[in-house]
Amino acid sequence: MASPSEKLAESLDVLHTLQERGLVAIRSAALTRTHRERLCQNGFLQEVLKGWYIPSRPDEASFESTAWYSAFWPFCAAYLQHLKGNDWCLSPEQSLSLHAENWTVPNQLLIRSTKARNNITQLPHGTSLLNIRALIPKDNELIEKSGLRLFSLPAALINCSSRYFTQNPNDIRAVLSIISDASEILEQLLEGGHSTIAGRLAGAFRHIGHKRIADDIINTLSAAGYDVRENDPFDSPMPISLPTREHSPYVNRIRLMWHEMREKIIERFPKAPGLPKNREAYLQQVEEIYITDAYHSLSIEGYRVSPELIEQVRRGNWKPDTNEHDQKNHNALAARGYWQAYQSVRKSIGKVLHGEIPGTVVDNDHRTWYREMLTPGVTAGILSPVDLAGYRNGNIYIRNSMHAPPSREAVRDAMPAFFDLLRQEQETSVRVVLGHFIFVYIHPYMDGNGRMGRFLMNVMLASGGYPWTVIPLEERNVYMTALEEASINQNIAPFTDFIAILVKSGLKNMTTPKYPSSN
Numbered sequence: 330m331a332s333p334s335e336k337l338a339e340s341l342d343v344l345h346t347l348q349e350r351g352l353v354a355i356r357s358a359a360l361t362r363t364h365r366e367r368l369c370q371n372g373f374l375q376e377v378l379k380g381w382y383i384p385s386r387p388d389e390a391s392f393e394s395t396a397w398y399s400a401f402w403p404f405c406a407a408y409l410q411h412l413k414g415n416d417w418c419l420s421p422e423q424s425l426s427l428h429a430e431n432w433t434v435p436n437q438l439l440i441r442s443t444k445a446r447n448n449i450t451q452l453p454h455g456t457s458l459l460n461i462r463a464l465i466p467k468d469n470e471l472i473e474k475s476g477l478r479l480f481s482l483p484a485a486l487i488n489c490s491s492r493y494f495t496q497n498p499n500d501i502r503a504v505l506s507i508i509s510d511a512s513e514i515l516e517q518l519l520e521g522g523h524s525t526i527a528g529r530l531a532g533a534f535r536h537i538g539h540k541r542i543a544d545d546i547i548n549t550l551s552a553a554g555y556d557v558r559e560n561d562p563f564d565s566p567m568p569i570s571l572p573t574r575e576h577s578p579y580v581n582r583i584r585l586m587w588h589e590m591r592e593k594i595i596e597r598f599p600k601a602p603g604l605p606k607n608r609e610a611y612l613q614q615v616e617e618i619y620i621t622d623a624y625h626s627l628s629i630e631g632y633r634v635s636p637e638l639i640e641q642v643r644r645g646n647w648k649p650d651t652n653e654h655d656q657k658n659h660n661a662l663a664a665r666g667y668w669q670a671y672q673s674v675r676k677s678i679g680k681v682l683h684g685e686i687p688g689t690v691v692d693n694d695h696r697t698w699y700r701e702m703l704t705p706g707v708t709a710g711i712l713s714p715v716d717l718a719g720y721r722n723g724n725i726y727i728r729n730s731m732h733a734p735p736s737r738e739a740v741r742d743a744m745p746a747f748f749d750l751l752r753q754e755q756e757t758s759v760r761v762v763l764g765h766f767i768f769v770y771i772h773p774y775m776d777g778n779g780r781m782g783r784f785l786m787n788v789m790l791a792s793g794g795y796p797w798t799v800i801p802l803e804e805r806n807v808y809m810t811a812l813e814e815a816s817i818n819q820n821i822a823p824f825t826d827f828i829a830i831l832v833k834s835g836l837k838n839m840t841t842p843k844y845p846s847s848n
Contacts, residue, residue: 337371340364344373348384353400354407355382377453381408394454398733399726401434401456406476409440409458417442417478418465421488422497424479429500430579432733433817441465470517482507483514487526494533494562499585499819502563503578505537506571511545518546524555532561538570577742579735583767587750590821591759597825598758599833601793608682615675615797623667625842626780628802632663662705667780669701674784678791687760687792688752691785698784702777720744721775729809732816734772743771757793761832762825764789766815786828796835798828801842 331339343364347355357365357380365382368374372387375396383404385396409417419427420439437449437457445460452458465471470484480488482504494501508514518527527550535543543559550557568588571581605611620636677694681687696719706712720740726733735743747767754760765786772778787797800808804827811824 337367340367341373344368344384352407353383353403354411355384356380356411357382375453377404378408378450393729395726395728395730397453397456398434398729398731401452402432402475402477402733405438405458409478410476413442413444415478416444416465418471419477419479421480421485422490422493424485425482425489425493425504426497426500427474427477427479428482428485428578429503429582430577430735430739431500431582432735434731434733483517486514486530487517487521487523491529491562494529495564498563498565499582499589501533502537502567502571502585503581505533505539506573506581507576507578508534508539508542509573511542511549515546515549518550519553522555524550524557527555528558528560529562531557531559533563535559536561536563536567538567539573577739577746579739580742580746583743583746583771584750586819587754587759587763587767589819590763590815591754591756593821594759594762594825595756597822598762598829599795599836601757601795602836603794604682604684604792605794608679611682611791611794612675612679615678615791618797618799619668619671621842622797622799623664623671625799625802626783627660627663627667629800629805629808630663630779632660659711662709662711665705666702669704670698670780670784673698673701674788677788681788681792686752687789688748688750688754691751691764691788692748695781695785698781699774699777702780716775720773723775725772725775727772730813730816732770732813734770740771740773744773747771751789757789757795760789760792761786761795762821762828765828766812766821766824769812770816790832795832798831798835799842800831803842 340363343360344355347359352359354377355374360368365374369376369382372385372389374382375385376382377397377400381404383396383400389396418424418441420441423435423439426433434456436455437459439459439461441461441463443462443464445462447462448460450458450460465478466480466484466488470481472479472481479485486501486504489501514530517523518530527546531543531546534540534546547557547559569584571584575581624636673694677690677698680690680694699719700717703712703716707714707717720737722737724734724736734740750767751760751764754763765782768785769778769782774781783800790796790798807827811827815821815824
């Protein structure tokens with residue numbers, strides 16, 4: 330007779346087969362009742378709706394939202410396709426956000442269908458589907474993206490409400506900027522006789538600096554006999570000029586975010602002291618705060634480390650080659666990686682203190698920090714050498730966050746743009762806050778993004794003569810909530826204030842965060 334563990338292994342094998350087929354939304358019919366109940370009882374399957382499930386992790390508490398947020402888009406795509414066939418699409422506004430590569434999980438996803446009952450389908454963690462009866466676009470005005478049926482970009486721009494321009498200005502500016510020629514949108518404007526919408530879009534294109542497209546829209550519709558009155562639908566000025574040949578909406582969104590957020594940061598952050606005259610003394614302070622920083626930074630990521638373990642690693646008393654316990658101790662591996670990366674970061678700070686451009690230093694050195702951080706895990710055989718390759722080759726999700734980092738392809742566009750912004754930025758406070766925030770917003774690596782973001786922040790702090798700043802474990806919830814607010818609502822103020830308070834404390838030589846004392 331099979332043991333409970335053997336039975337569970339059999340059920341997991343069935344689940345694995347479904348996942349290998351790319352299924353995220355799993356219907357009850359895809360599993361026998363025995364397998365389904367066993368997987369649910371052991372935390373490997375989570376019910377979303379009656380008869381619909383998603384894979385989950387047994388170590389994730391029932392109130393945690395990671396499994397749901399990571400499954401949200403593929404679940405909705407599969408569920409809606411099963412329920413409605415091809416008689417559905419997302420709203421033009423949501424279509425535009427996805428065209429802008431903004432995959433943030435919305436509280437409510439609006440679905441159009443000709444047979445909808447104008448009802449709400451409740452989903453986990455306060456999310457829902459709003460099903461409204463409405464016409465869907467013609468086939469040539471529809472596209473499919475990751476299984477989701479969207480308005481094409483021209484159709485979405487024509488059909489979206491005027492409110493969207495003020496409610497989601499960065500998303501729509503980003504997608505407007507990838508329209509390279511008026512012909513992409515003129516056919517549908519002329520076919521539908523959309524003179525009022527043409528005036529709005531002409532104003533929008535002129536607003537982002539694409540005057541030729543704006544003029545072509547006005548002149549073409551006027552030639553066709555329409556009375557077009559141009560108006561700017563945005564209620565705030567364009568923060569920067571966007572390049573006319575940038576094909577990545579994600580890059581333009583980052584540029585817009587950077588320039589919109591920077592003024593709020595400057596007015597809230599303490600003035601930079603300037604590069605220290607005694608560079609060696611500064612680097613010595615960085616060395617002295619290592620144990621405190623390592624304890625708090627690793628603990629924030631969920632590692633169970635003690636000051637004794639950190640000190641043991643620093644002194645070289647950690648021997649994975651000869652000590653089996655050290656080889657299998659994930660906490661020790663993380664601590665050793667942190668120590669190695671810390672030394673590389675300290676060298677980067679030395680370059681900055683000698684006057685090198687901070688953004689260039691971090692651009693050149695951050696891959697070394699990452700390799701040093703992960704090498705102990707590779708040496709011990711816990712991680713694959715492939716993990717050292719660099720930027721991630723798959724999608725990643727942030728625990729309990731509604732923010733979905735960009736695709737692997739978008740990462741490779743976004744990171745050079747990020748470092749350009751960091752290199753060009755003259756205000757230290759902006760480099761500090763947005764250096765950390767935008768890095769973790771992109772989440773370029775499969776692991777270690779939080780630690781890397783805090784390292785980057787401290788190199789930028791050094792570039793203005795601010796002291797190394799430790800983010801305390803006790804403030805983890807405040808820290809994560811502030812990052813989420815910046816990611817979801819584009820409100821950088823809470824995160825700026827959080828970092829500013831810690832930096833001010835360091836400038837006044839007040840007490841740094843503590844760590845547990847030895848017994």
